[in-house]
Amino acid sequence: MVTLIKISIGFIATLVIITEDSYNSNEATNESIAQHSSIDLDKSCKDKAYKILKSKCNICHRKRNRRRVFTKENMDTWANDIYKQVFIKKRMPSGKKVKLSPDEYQDLLTWITNTKNSKNGNQL
Numbered sequence: 001m002v003t004l005i006k007i008s009i010g011f012i013a014t015l016v017i018i019t020e021d022s023y024n025s026n027e028a029t030n031e032s033i034a035q036h037s038s039i040d041l042d043k044s045c046k047d048k049a050y051k052i053l054k055s056k057c058n059i060c061h062r063k064r065n066r067r068r069v070f071t072k073e074n075m076d077t078w079a080n081d082i083y084k085q086v087f088i089k090k091r092m093p094s095g096k097k098v099k100l101s102p103d104e105y106q107d108l109l110t111w112i113t114n115t116k117n118s119k120n121g122n123q124l
């Protein structure tokens, strides 16, 4: 009788461990899904920002400011300067020909905010 009780306690304990294990691994899967989708989001907002930098900024910088031709590799390191020039000092895009649409301003700002948040949480 005692052995029977021992066996059933062991059985229940095993069940508990198994269900707990699969619960934990579910949680881990959910976490990695969440991480991936936020990476995808960052990527698509960077793509949008890069298109703007390429079409509205590089066309001029390539001729008049060759040290600041934006690429996908260097743009993140320029995020802070771009923020200052475009949103605070409003010097860029310089000249009368190139204008940014409200959507383009928004896309740039979204990318800048994401970039800053992912780097040691610097505030704007």
Ligand code: HEC
Pocket (backbone or CB within 6 Å): 053, 056, 057, 058, 060, 061, 064, 065, 068, 081, 082, 085, 086, 092, 093, 094, 095, 098, 100
């Ligand atoms: C019509 C030409 C032209 C366009 C368009 C233009 N720029 Fe510039 N930009 C310049 C020139 C010339 C300089 C260097 C001299 C200066 O700072 O005024 C410069 C300098 C800069 C600098 C560095 C400023 C500093 O701190 O020295 C940044 C950052 C910048 N541009 C960002 C941008 C961004 C972002 C855009 C697009 C939204 C843009 N520019 C569009 C001509 C342009």
